[in-house]
Amino acid sequence: MKLSLSALTLAAVVATSAQAQGLSYPVTRKVDQVDTYHGTTVADPYRWLEDDNSAETKAWVVQQNEVTDKFLAAMPQRLPTRRIYTELYNFERFSIPFREGGRYFWSRNDGLQQQSVLYTAKTLKDEPQVALDPNAMSKDGTVALSGVVPSRDGKLLAYGVAGAGSDWQTWKVRDLATGQDLADKIEWVKFSSASWTADGRGFFYARYDAPKEGEALKGANYYQKLYYHRLGTPQSEDVLVAENREDKEWGFGTEVSDDGQLLLISVWKSAGRKNGLMVLPLPKGSFAGGKPQPITLDFDAQYSPVAVVGGKLIVKTDKDAPRGKLISIDLKKPAPAGWKTLVAEGPDAMTGASAVGGRFLLTYLQDAATLVRVHAADGKRLTDVKLPGVGTAGGFGGRWTDAETFFSYTSLTTPASIYRYDVKTGKVSLFKEPKTIFNSDEYETRREFVTSKDGTRFPIFIAAKKGLKLDGKNPTLLYGYGGFDISITPGYGVTAATWLKMGGVYVIASIRGGGEYGAAWHEAGTKLKKQNVFDDFIAAGEWLVANKVASPATLAINGGSNGGLLVGAVTNQRPDLFAAAVPQVGVMDMLRYQNFTIGWAWATDYGTSKDSPEMFKALQAYSPLHNIKSGVNYPAVLVTTGDHDDRVVPAHSFKYAATLQAADTGAAPKLIRIETNAGHGAGKPTSKIIEERSDILAFIAHVMKLEVK
Structure with a gap:
């Protein structure tokens, strides 16, 4: 391997031949860099451009x-x-609402705001109040919300912020009554949200170690770890819940069950669709330590936890079903031999599943357009959600005991409208419809x-x-x-x-x-x-x-x-x-x-x-x-x-x-x-x-x- 470090400054901009409209490109310095892959040599003359912080690259x-x-x-x-x-960009846009602690939350952008603002209201008819405005966090609008998670009682809001389009996040906690942030500050978070325990005393999150002085976070030298943060304590005292020192590709996504008694841990590995699944008991809705127990760590299929219903863990999976199915796992006997199919694989790809109002709402793609089918607790198909047309629908979140859910619908020529779905009656009603000068x-x-x-x-x-x-x-x-x-x-x-x-x-x-x-x-x-x-x-x-x-x-x-x-x-x-x-x-x-x-x-x-x-x-x-x-x-x-x-x-x-x-x-x-x-x-x-x-x-x-x- 050879590397020449001569000609440390860029050459002057010179004209190249046959360029449209007299275009002249900067001449980019080349280096004598050659790599060998399985006996084959490959030149990489612009290797120096990989250092985006160097003065030379910045000049380029x-x-x-x-x-x-x-x-x-x-x-x-x-x-x-x-x-x-x-x-055309200047039109009112809304996110899909969700309900927590007797409050509704959704975001809104009036059209040309740099970042969308998070609002909250006790009922859908009330005048919403600002819960969090990221536009006040920076002059140029480059600080954005990367996630918002209210506590179960709706009094506190864990929220992540990221700057300049980076994947790195800092998480904080806001008192929604006063609008003031608590002292809690969580850093070195990437590819993670937060999951509150039902008692509201803290939340789970995943992060990487802070780099040592003079080091940079790079490649697989650092790996994600799952922690529990208790409110009012410094991050240095957070409790390590899970890690894998032997396999540094592991990452963690978490969700607390509706009854607050169980932490559901999805273990992702690289960017593949196949994942592992673990659970951690949370006695009386609190974190009391303990080691997560695996449901499966074979990484042989996708396992997406949907809900815990009657002591059964409901999971969407493509195990032996490439287009997806819904299964039930008895938490007292979680071995794969006891897994039961609730909704079998069909001709269409199951892309999402939620458990709301005592029903399972299953989202499918049929030739790349959305269908939503409603199934009973025993898996029996009941009806379909009536969508406005052939397009894309998403949302349908909520809890097993909720009476309603919300979803968005859009097509190539119609902006996303937000709808409310009454799970019991099947009625679909419009919640928010954007107004735009685009005439669909x-x-x-x-x-x-x-x-x-x-x-x-x-x-x-x-x-x-x-x-x-x-x-x-x-x-x-x-x-x-x-x-x-x-x-x-x-x-x-x-x-x-x-x-x-x-x-x-x-x-x-x-x-x-x-x-x-x-x-x-x-x-x-x-x-x-x-x-x-x-x-x-x-x-x-x-x-x-x-x-x-x-x-x-x-x-x-x-x-x-x-x-x-x-x-x-x-x-x-x-x-x-x-x-x-x-x-x-x-x-x-x-x-x-x-x-x-x-x-x-x-x-x-x-x-x-x-x-x-x-x-x-x-x-x-x-x-x-x-x-x-x-x-x-x-x-x-x-x-x-x-x-x-x-x-x-x-x-x-x-x-x-x-x-x-x-x-x-x-x-x-x-x-x-x-x-x-x-x-x-x-x-x-x-x-x-x-x-x-x-x-x-x-x-x-x-x-x-x-x-x-």
Whole structure:
């Protein structure tokens, strides 16, 4: 392994050949870095960009943003697109309400507030009061709520805050009567919420150890531990409940049963869908110590605890049922041999389950659209929840003794409305409906089915103005994700609405790697089968062209995170099929992703370059960074990332953009937009969302020469 440290400063910005509109990119210094994987050497000339805190990398960020800002500012589509996006973003939005301690809680954003505000009310008819306003926590709106959990009596609120889009959280406790925070402060929390004991004396949470002086939290050197925090005591006195020193991939999610007598502990391992399950007795609703008892730690399937009913633990699982089923476990005899099926696996994928009002509400996906079925305590099917249409519904939370629950419903062309469901009568009533200037009556959504390279059939949803003319000239934006068991279903977003308002067609593809059809669908897009995901997305693009919705000159692709990987890989494999590509916060270096922050946890979907020669070859074959082709005309590319992203670190996008700019890929622009003081996207303030996403749409419109008024 060789590493040259010469030329410590960036070269001056110089012009490159054949660049559109006289574009000049910064010349990115190369180093003589070579790695060996199973006998194969791979160059990594931009390794130095992995240090996003170095002065040289920061200077590179400034120079790249100067080039990108100049290009974007010159686009005539930029200002009118931002105006449309702002107008459409400016509508009242609500979260799904939940009830605790005789209070209702929900969040609301008046339209352009940087962060949504948490409200509370004793009845749904009362004037709600502000429980917590994160907008008061920072001047620029970059501090966001990462979670809110009221105590059982509704008097206290545990809440998490995160800054600049980071995954790291600090948890505090607020007295809702006075509006003042208690002295309690919990730090080094990531990927965890809080679960109160029924007595209100404290809560469970998971965190990592604070780094030692001079060290950084990196990779698997640190691992998550489950603690109990008792109110009024310092964090240093918190009680360790569970950890696994031998397997540092363990993480913990917790929930206290409705009766307060049991802590349900989901043990996750990396980012895979398979998990373990443990329980810890809480005598009289209090934490008295003790060791969690395993229900299963085989990690052979997904086990999602639903409720404890009559001494039975109800669990949603895909054990021997890839599309999901509901089982009952006798807590006195929890051995797998005694598990009983309450609701058997059916033809549709069970994606959620809750226990409310003495009923089980089971959520399914049927060709990527939501169905909700109601079952009795003995598992017998009773009825279905009547939804407004073919779209996406979510929520249905609550307790076994509650009489009501709430859910949201949305489609590609209708913003999410909030509904109340009376469990006993089955009546659905509207609670909150957003008002927007977007006229959904002018547009329609249709579901079509695409056949992939290997014959697999999957749905796409096409939103467009009614009466769309199929002449192949429609500016079309295709979105996808394809990973980590995450289902892509039709739901309203301002990005799609703005693109429709601009005269475009918006398409989402429910491809393999997601959870649209259950465990087998997810696994068909992982590890050595990851190419299926890219084949599906390419097939969706080809379908749109063949059916004259679009043409290669009017088709753009977009995706974020794992979807950024998707866009990067597909752009390399079929640069002729698209006019523009926008990978957001993408995983671009598939040979080294596991070395950064939480990247090691993604190996369940990707595998790693160290696993085997076969896995290395598969990763190298599609890694966006390693397959950029010189001498081939690429579509216009706008890479986006955040300099504070500690999930998919910006080095992925930095190295990818530098490689793309250095290659001979034609005259179309190859730009990177780097948001400063921002992370992976969660909690991003409204102003930054509008600026970034409107720039993306304006860039695509500019490439397609679409006039925006």
